[in-house]
Amino acid sequence: MDEIKKEQTTTHKIGIYLWIWGLLFVLSFFSYMVDWYQFQGLLRWSLILIFMFLKAGLIMAFFMHLFWERYALVNVLLWPMTAIACFVGLMVAEGKYTLFSRLFYFFVEGGQ
Amino acid sequence: MSSDPKIEGYKFKPGYSGMAADTASDQTMFKGVHWGKAMMWIFLLSDTFIFSCFLISYMKGRGSTPEEWPNPSEVFALNAFGVPVPLLLIAIMTFVLITSSGTMALAVKYGYERNRKMCGWLILATALGGLTFVGMQVFEWSKLIHEGVRPWENPFGAAQFGSFFFMITGFHGTHVSIGVIFLFIYAYKTFAGHYDEGKRGWFTTMKGDYVEIEILGLYWHFVDLVWVFIFAFFYLW
Numbered sequence: 018m019d020e021i022k023k024e025q026t027t028t029h030k031i032g033i034y035l036w037i038w039g040l041l042f043v044l045s046f047f048s049y050m051v052d053w054y055q056f057q058g059l060l061r062w063s064l065i066l067i068f069m070f071l072k073a074g075l076i077m078a079f080f081m082h083l084f085w086e087r088y089a090l091v092n093v094l095l096w097p098m099t100a101i102a103c104f105v106g107l108m109v110a111e112g113k114y115t116l117f118s119r120l121f122y123f124f125v126e127g128g129q
Numbered sequence: 130m131s132s133d134p135k136i137e138g139y140k141f142k143p144g145y146s147g148m149a150a151d152t153a154s155d156q157t158m159f160k161g162v163h164w165g166k167a168m169m170w171i172f173l174l175s176d177t178f179i180f181s182c183f184l185i186s187y188m189k190g191r192g193s194t195p196e197e198w199p200n201p202s203e204v205f206a207l208n209a210f211g212v213p214v215p216l217l218l219i220a221i222m223t224f225v226l227i228t229s230s231g232t233m234a235l236a237v238k239y240g241y242e243r244n245r246k247m248c249g250w251l252i253l254a255t256a257l258g259g260l261t262f263v264g265m266q267v268f269e270w271s272k273l274i275h276e277g278v279r280p281w282e283n284p285f286g287a288a289q290f291g292s293f294f295f296m297i298t299g300f301h302g303t304h305v306s307i308g309v310i311f312l313f314i315y316a317y318k319t320f321a322g323h324y325d326e327g328k329r330g331w332f333t334t335m336k337g338d339y340v341e342i343e344i345l346g347l348y349w350h351f352v353d354l355v356w357v358f359i360f361a362f363f364y365l366w
Contacts, residue, residue, distance in 0.1 A: 025363065028238050028242055029243045031238065031309070032211065034234045034235055034238065035231075038227070038230075038231035038233075038234070038364060040226065041227045041230070041231070042227060044180070045223050045224060045227060047222075048361065048365060049216065049223070051221045051303075051365060052202050052215055052216055052365055053215065056201075060183060061365075062366070063146075064299045065361050065365045065366060066361070068361070069357055069358065069361035071355050071359075072357045073354055073358070076230065076350055076353060076354050076357070077350075077354065079345075079348075080230060080231075080233075080234045080350045080353075081232075081347055081351070081354075082343075083348045087141070087143070087147055087148065087151060087159070087162075088143075088145055088148035088151075088158060088228060089147070089148045089151035089152055089158065089159065090162070090167075090170065092148060093170075093174075094174055097174060097177075097178075098157070098177075100178075101178070101185075104181070104185055105185055105188070108185050108186075108188060108189045109188070109189075109192070111189060111193075112188065112189040112190075112192035112193040113192070113193075115189075115193035116192065116193045116194070116195065119193065119194075119195050120195055123195070
């Protein structure tokens with residue numbers, strides 16, 4: 018083997034992985050409880066999103082080591098997500114317009 | 130073992146100055162990072178866009194139909210001891226996948242500590258978790274197909290439900306299946322000591338190293354990550 022060593026080869030204590038593991042279990046349990054207790058409306062949607070983003074963040078930061086990665090890599094990975102956010106915004110508007118046209122032309126005008 | 134040659138006088142700087150140095154650097158951008166790891170991240174980024182397109186089209190399809198959307202907590206309910214429990218199978222699948230993600234994270238850790246046996250057993254445990262997940266998904270699919278869910282119609286409500294369900298969970302299940310195959314291969318390679326000896330792979334001249342376990346781990350955690358979003362948007366919403 019060569020003498021060259023990667024600087025990344027330092028490992029982390031097992032405790033951090035077990036903690037994140039436990040947290041993911043608890044968060045998954047909570048998001049299941051959202052359905053179990055049949056929360057509805059804004060409360061349901063915000064709880065689903067909060068637990069989802071917490072879980073995704075924990076997996077990316079600690080299991081995928083992004084928390085310890087160099088900033089160049091983190092930025093290369095996270096900035097493209099803004100394009101996805103824009104796409105979501107566009108399609109929300111488009112979906113609303115499609116629903117409006119369907120209701121208007123199929124049910125309002127077509128009924129006359 | 131680093132794949133790119135050590136560059137004379139190069140020293141990694143943390144933080145934003147390191148980011149500036151990285152993006153402005155000559156020859157390669159992520160100096161000292163295994164090329165396979167950088168490329169796996171780029172692949173995962175493109176995969177993120179594919180899954181985003183699926184989930185966004187699902188959002189648009191569900192949001193724009195005047196038909197009633199099937200209630201997922203009833204459609205995916207499972208009878209346990211004669212009582213319908215909402216999303217029971219999906220919840221178990223979620224816990225199985227998170228468990229396998231945890232064993233994978235530990236496998237990466239033990240790999241870097243050059244603990245061959247622990248690393249191999251944990252990869253094997255991850256593979257078995259993935260296999261369990263795929264098996265439960267097969268059960269879920271056959272149950273829904275028996276109930277009459279098709280990509281073009283279903284007895285519960287809006288016809289689009291079936292096509293989004295089969296497309297999204299099918300694409301995710303394919304990812305899990307490919308991951309399981311690779312996990313078994315890597316478990317073999319770990320136990321056989323390919324990463325300790327630096328043995329070359331089958332299709333590459335690259336010398337084996339435990340960094341490959343981390344690259345495989347990135348893929349596996351990504352599969353778990355996508356499931357987090359599918360679970361939230363498709364099953365809970």
